[in-house]
Amino acid sequence: MNRHRPGLLAALLLVLLAAAMGLVPGRAGRRGAMGDEVSQAGPRFEAIDLFITPTGPLAAYQLEFRARAGQVKIVGIEGGDHPAYTQPPYYDPAAMQQDRVIIGALSTKPAGELPAARVRVARVHVMIEAGPAPEYEARLQTTAGPEARTIEANLTFEPIRAAADGGDPQ
């Protein structure tokens, strides 16, 4: 039995050193402020800006956004940066239970006050849990002009990095 001790000790030392370097998953757990588990790497947060590029004044839209890979939880929905879409859009609670975002908004402003070029219509705040980096996808379900007619439009999104010290996002 004594012959095995150096080996066991070495293994234990390796485990301890690895733990010190944050490499052992088993040491990951911690208690949150309310007694909840958070993984060792810890979740991180990011925001994804959703842009619509319409072919004419944009009076209404509905879109779907989700992460097709990665563990992502939606933690907030923010409005856009055009006066017609600054209010945070309402979401579909049924879709939200699968962490899919289905949002829509409309504006009754006259055509001249609606965005007619690329515009950020919403920002989705997410928490990314440990695991592979998320892959997002977004789909435009409908867009309409002020006459309630469907218009062509393109949807794009851009993840943004949190700015430190309360500064503006980058």
Place this chain on the structure above:
Amino acid sequence: MRRARIVLGVVSFTALMAALVACSVGNSEYGKLYDTNRATTMGDARLEQERAAAAEAMAGNAEFDLYMSGRVSGVHAETPPANPSGGLASPSAKMRVLTEEDLARYSEAIKRRRLGIGGDADRPPVRAGDGPYVSSSTEELWIIERRTTTRARPEDDVPGSGSLVCWPAGQPTEWGKQVAVPLRHTDVSGSIAGYISSVTVTQTFTNPYDSKIEAVYAFPLPENAAVSDFVMTIGERKIRGIIRERQEAQQIYNAARAQGHVASLLTQERPNIFTQRVANIEPGRAIDVSMTYYSTLTYRDGGYEWVFPMVIGPRFNPPGTPGTTDGIGAVGRGAGGASGQSTEVQYLRPGERSGSDISLALDIDAGVRIRSIESPTHRVEIDRPGGSSSQARVRLARSDSIPNKDFILRYTVAGEAVETALVTHRDSRGGYFTLMLVPPKDLSRLERGPVEMVFVVDCSGSMQGRPIEQARAAVEAGLSKLRDEDTFQILDFAESVSGLGRYPMAATSANIRQGRSYVRSLNAGGGTYMINGMRAALGFPKDGERLRFVAFLTDGFIGNEGEILRELDQGLGDSRIFGLGIGSSPNRYLMDEMSRMGRGAVSYAGPGDKTDEVMDSFFDAVSKAALTNLEVDWGAANVTEIYPSRPPDLFVGRPVLITGRFEGEFSRPITVRGRAGGKPREFTVPVGGSTSVAAARTLPQVWARMKIADLARQQIAGRGDTTGGIRQLALDYSLMSSYTAFIAVDSASRTAGDFGTTVSVPVPVPEGVKYDTTVQEGRTVDRPGGF
């Protein structure tokens, strides 16, 4: 072997050192505390950030103490490392191992820090005489910065060294001592259409201190409020919150808080008590949190009543009862944790005032002419837009903006009596309706049978003063309404139960006189052991000739509502429960629920109400025959999932609200059948087709909220575990519940440094309630004087 153990110890310690974290918080007395126990830290990103902060701090001239325990101290206590920061600190940092004396001096601060950092903010605090919070076998290392100069202790237990308190210009000096609080203002903006109200409550949190804070605020909402929307506003940016399972929302909030993101979390502690948390509020910044709820109005005593509670009354949690840590603690400002309850409300002491105020505006569209409108509780300004007779705008007067009592608005409409009203709504999920069912007028011509009237008077400490006077007057008024064929008994409870006699007595003149004399002798003091009063009232032998009416006269200031309601459900039998809520901020959830479960009715007597008038109205309801054993034929509509699932009795002048789902059309009159005066009765309600109003779009939420209440009732009564059903319903309809919560995180920006100090928002005790007999100071379980 000895050498091996030492090596192991050194490696273990080295590992710990390598994992050094500097989780600093401002603490004027002890300097900064650096927790090196990795198991109490919050993610790698935070580690890196705090590691840098620690290195910077230790590179300076500050001196540090070192506190080690468990295995680490066992190996290294005699030979403290020259550089325990594992290479992070400057060699010039002065370190030493704490002596027992030092340890005693720092122990309280360390314990507090453990609670704050370790993520166990909800755990009971360490109390004097308790053993160590962390077991002695646990590895941990604390590094404590020693200040070379002593900072003055802030006067008001606030973070950092200073706070900003402003009184509005011209306020009188008798407002008392100024206390800085992170809640600056509450704005209430609502509208009423028919008998459905939609209300948005916006709380403005600010940080008047010189370091970052997390604000925690326990506040009331109406017990039937369907809270379905939540928005956090930072500057011009608005972030809509997401409804999630409660535990999941708490996890997200904790992670966001630890990483410096501004975040807010709304949880429900009782149907009428909520907790708002806002993390990472930087000095000088303001963050708004808005929530929207829908609710139905009550119609009682000849008019509609809209109530907005402004403050939680101090609850008493009987010690030694099951689930006592799940109560609502009432503690003095800065005495957080003293009650041992998972939810606490901190109260301002006598003579203290905060600058937090409230504004309120309400638009009423009654649909018919509004005959009268008034607030018996507050000064209001009333406008009639465009001279409209059916619309009104009500605003709380600026001179009456201290949130220390329920706001009540009453209005009557044209006509002899309110008519039965059906409101419907359809969407992709199907049809929803609510029916305000008004008792037939001829019901009032039927006399009631003999009753056994049991008055149960709360004589606990919170009833001292005006409330017990009102209760005494109410019972006396009630006694005068009894008839020869009735019987009665008077019970009073506080720490124990007393009574006029052991059994109900005949309502003879002599006995009534004796009863009056007994009531006049009642005084208030002691704890609120309501369950004893409940058991005594329901425990009399059954009287086969009389229906038992139990009238509870109380402010309902207890934290063990579930236990009371369970007892009521089990012992109710054929009895009817009538609640008379007394005081400026009674526990309406308890009172309404007792009356609902007890198939009775509820009335309220505020400080400004004439008790005899309230009792007249009360006895108008109970002195006439009620329509019992209700059955409803819905005509052509196929109606399902009606709530409340147990139809209430119909009392004269007390319409009841029924909600449900439907298919088809309400194209034929609704027929209601029941028994009154010992005979079958039937009447029809000409609905005239379904009525749809703008507020009807809120019916799905109103229906879901009533179903949740019904499921919660089953849970309390022990008729199955309805947790899953409540949770799923709340998620499907985006509603607050005991098992769901709203979370909103600003992930686009991060604040610098630690998440700061948690600050609870202290509130005033309700008007007419004595602080000394209701609020717990210090760490004793029993309150001075009790209540």
